[in-house]
Amino acid sequence: MRARGSTVWFVLALLALGTVYSTAYLGLGSRWWFEDDPALYAYTSTIHNPLAIFTDPNVLRHFTGGAALVPMQLLSYWTDIKLAGFSPGFAYAHQICSFLLTLLLLFFLLSQWLNGDKLAAFVGSVLWALLPSTAVVVQFLATRHYLEGLLFGALSLYLSDRSRGPRPRPASEFCYPLAAVLSAAIAMLYKEIYAPVVPTLLIVLAWRHRDRALAVLTVALACS
Numbered sequence: 292m293r294a295r296g297s298t299v300w301f302v303l304a305l306l307a308l309g310t311v312y313s314t315a316y317l318g319l320g321s322r323w324w325f326e327d328d329p330a331l332y333a334y335t336s337t338i339h340n341p342l343a344i345f346t347d348p349n350v351l352r353h354f355t356g357g358a359a360l361v362p363m364q365l366l367s368y369w370t371d372i373k374l375a376g377f378s379p380g381f382a383y384a385h386q387i388c389s390f391l392l393t394l395l396l397l398f399f400l401l402s403q404w405l406n407g408d409k410l411a412a413f414v415g416s417v418l419w420a421l422l423p424s425t426a427v428v429v430q431f432l433a434t435r436h437y438l439e440g441l442l443f444g445a446l447s448l449y450l451s452d453r454s455r456g457p458r459p460r461p462a463s464e465f466c467y468p469l470a471a472v473l474s475a476a477i478a479m480l481y482k483e484i485y486a487p488v489v490p491t492l493l494i495v496l497a498w499r500h501r502d503r504a505l506a507v508l509t510v511a512l513a514c515s
Contacts, residue, residue: 298402301413305398309391309420317430319383328432331355332377335368344369345480363481364436382432389439390429394420396445403452440481444489447474451496451505468505472512479512 314320324332334354343350344362354365367385375381394416401412419425428434451471475493478485490513497506 297409301398301409302395305394305413305416306391308417309394310387312420313387313390313429317426319387319430320380322383322430323379325431326433328379328382331433332368332372332382335365336372336377338365338369341366341369360483361436361481363439363477367435367439368432386429386432386435386438389435389442390420393438393442393445396442396449400445400449400452403449436481437484440478440485443474443478443481444485447471447478447489448492448496450474451493451502452500465504468502468508471505472508475509476512 331354338344338350344365351360351362351365354361368382371378371382371385397419398409398412398416401415402409405411428437448471450467453467471493475485475489478489490509493505493509496502497509
């Protein structure tokens with residue numbers, strides 16, 4: 292009971308610190324469009340069917356000048372437009388929520404990897420939030436896919452660590468490896484850097500816990 296209470300306090304502290312940091316220090320609550328944000332959102336507004344983002348190569352080909360494979364970035368912008376139109380306030384509110392969720396997931400993941408040491412997990416999460424590289428990604432809409440890719444990558448690793456050992460398991464426990472691989476797939480579609488990194492980490496966790504289901508699903512994901 293005491294451990295559960297301490298977790299709640301750490302979560303509340305992280306939410307408070309993350310909100311103050313992102314709004315008061317980074318000023319996300321009062322930012323306007325920056326650089327190519329209007330062009331990115333204007334292009335996204337021309338997409339009527341979100342499935343086309345994943346099925347029509349021409350949609351991604353004309354998204355930016357590079358050869359980026361980032362369909363989830365487009366879907367993230369598309370969601371903003373469909374929910375609130377061309378609203379920088381809503382777009383940055385979305386950004387803040389993604390930042391806070393990533394912060395919390397990193398806390399839970401670190402707590403799990405550090406054998407329940409919540410204080411160390413809290414400190415590690417705060418240090419990540421204060422890194423200059425994190426600040427750069429968080430305060431620009433054009434780099435949201437790095438942030439949300441990390442969010443789903445952390446979720447994948449957290450879920451994969453929930454099922455351990457070579458013991459026989461009921462069918463319901465296979466939901467964890469499946470959910471982990473699905474989260475990994477989403478992370479991989481946010482930014483190319485997550486395509487090799489997340490499956491590699493999943494394979495390491497599968498080997499560590501002798502989790503055959505996770506290993507098979509991860510290999511299938513990598514091959515696909």
